[in-house]
Amino acid sequence: MNEILNLAINEMANTEFDCSCGRHHNFSIHDIAIGKGAIKELPRVAEPFKEGKILIVYDDNTYKAAGREAKQLLDDAGFNVKELLFDRGGELLIPDESVVGRILEEQELDVSLMVAVGSGSLNDSVKYVSSRTKVPYIIVCTAPSMDGYVADGAPLICNGYKYSYPACLAYGVVGDTDIMKEAPMELIHAGFGDVVGKITALADWDLSVKVNDEYRCETCVELVQRALDKCFGQAEALKERNDEATLYLIEALTLTGVAMGLVNISRPASGAEHMLSHYWEMDYIARGLTPIHHGTQVGVATPVIAMFFEEMADLLPEGTGALCPPHKEIEALLRKAGCPVTPKDIGIDRDLFHRSLIEGYKVRPRYSVMEFAKAHGRLEEIADKITNTIYGE
Numbered sequence: 001m002n003e004i005l006n007l008a009i010n011e012m013a014n015t016e017f018d019c020s021c022g023r024h025h026n027f028s029i030h031d032i033a034i035g036k037g038a039i040k041e042l043p044r045v046a047e048p049f050k051e052g053k054i055l056i057v058y059d060d061n062t063y064k065a066a067g068r069e070a071k072q073l074l075d076d077a078g079f080n081v082k083e084l085l086f087d088r089g090g091e092l093l094i095p096d097e098s099v100v101g102r103i104l105e106e107q108e109l110d111v112s113l114m115v116a117v118g119s120g121s122l123n124d125s126v127k128y129v130s131s132r133t134k135v136p137y138i139i140v141c142t143a144p145s146m147d148g149y150v151a152d153g154a155p156l157i158c159n160g161y162k163y164s165y166p167a168c169l170a171y172g173v174v175g176d177t178d179i180m181k182e183a184p185m186e187l188i189h190a191g192f193g194d195v196v197g198k199i200t201a202l203a204d205w206d207l208s209v210k211v212n213d214e215y216r217c218e219t220c221v222e223l224v225q226r227a228l229d230k231c232f233g234q235a236e237a238l239k240e241r242n243d244e245a246t247l248y249l250i251e252a253l254t255l256t257g258v259a260m261g262l263v264n265i266s267r268p269a270s271g272a273e274h275m276l277s278h279y280w281e282m283d284y285i286a287r288g289l290t291p292i293h294h295g296t297q298v299g300v301a302t303p304v305i306a307m308f309f310e311e312m313a314d315l316l317p318e319g320t321g322a323l324c325p326p327h328k329e330i331e332a333l334l335r336k337a338g339c340p341v342t343p344k345d346i347g348i349d350r351d352l353f354h355r356s357l358i359e360g361y362k363v364r365p366r367y368s369v370m371e372f373a374k375a376h377g378r379l380e381e382i383a384d385k386i387t388n389t390i391y392g393e
């Protein structure tokens with residue numbers, strides 16, 4: 001029972017076990033290779049698909065970071081490789097209809113595997129195509145920037161709006177820490193912010209278990225909690241692109257994905273802090289602006305949600321408040337890693353911020369401390385107070 005807690009991350013692929021939560025869990029990613037020099041594992045991970053053609057997809061940034069090497073490794077191992085390069089002249093790739101369409105066009109009938117080299121956008125685009133065409137894919141991660149490597153949803157832009165489409169898990173995940181530690185620092189900060197968000201995600205989950213009798217799996221909570229402790233313990237070293245700190249960061253991002261995969265809900269990874277982030281992002285997209293990195297938004301939203309827990313402390317069910325540290329501690333953690341700390345730091349204006357506190361709980365049908373505050377008639381008062389604290393009276 002709960003065997004997964006004794007496994008190293010690279011052993012977690014294809015696990016199945018009876019859990020103390022009463023359910024039988026299985027995790028269907030077939031291969032995980034994370035660590036120093038892990039990109040060398042790519043031919044081994046791809047081996048079962050050697051009969052067919054491999055479609056490898058990258059953009060000009062990720063080609064330089066890892067794509068060139070990935071393609072070379074596959075060529076040298078005798079694979080039949082076809083490449084698709086999105087050349088955006090260094091600009092950010094937006095995962096929209098045109099990107100998904102191009103991948104589909106290049107996917108000839110004899111393609112047996114796709115290899116995506118990148119982080120957010122490329123992973124999501126290839127994941128989406130993989131789920132619709134049933135051609136499996138391997139993700140070669142280039143940045144520890146978000147937790148979507150091991151998640152089954154694909155957020156894409158359609159008609160200028162962002163939708164999160166149901167998709168599928170990757171066949172394999174290859175994460176080379178030597179490559180990821182060289183990612184742009186803002187992407188490393190974004191990944192750290194996404195991990196920080198798990199603090200309030202777990203507290204929100206606990207709240208909903210106690211208020212709504214929602215399902216909870218202690219094994220998953222422990223899996224995530226242990227990964228957070230390791231990652232936060234090395235926060236300061238991230239600034240120096242330290243090997244171990246990068247490894248713990250990508251492990252934490254991956255393990256929350258594993259936890260989500262086990263329980264088939266995103267509770268271990270996302271709570272009210274993600275709802276604020278989505279609210280801001282939708283506002284930016286609606287105004288035609290490029291949204292701030294997902295994890296960066298999540299990071300600065302986390303102390304805000306911690307303030308909600310503080311304000312509601314007298315009404316919280318027993319034990320829930322203890323799961324959320326004081327907001328000042330979370331701010332200090334972000335500062336330690338060199339991340340932005342408040343929504344103001346990343347340019348969210350006062351009006352948008354205040355609106356997001358009032359309306360953010362509606363973004364998803366998911367019970368959180370914001371809805372808890374609403375139910376107790378305290379939402380407006382708390383929103384005003386937090387806004388004044390961050391933006392001044």
Ligand SMILES: [Zn+2]
Nearest residue numbers: 147194294298
């Ligand atoms: Zn996230």
Ligand SMILES: [Zn+2]
Nearest residue numbers: 019021217219
């Ligand atoms: Zn369980």
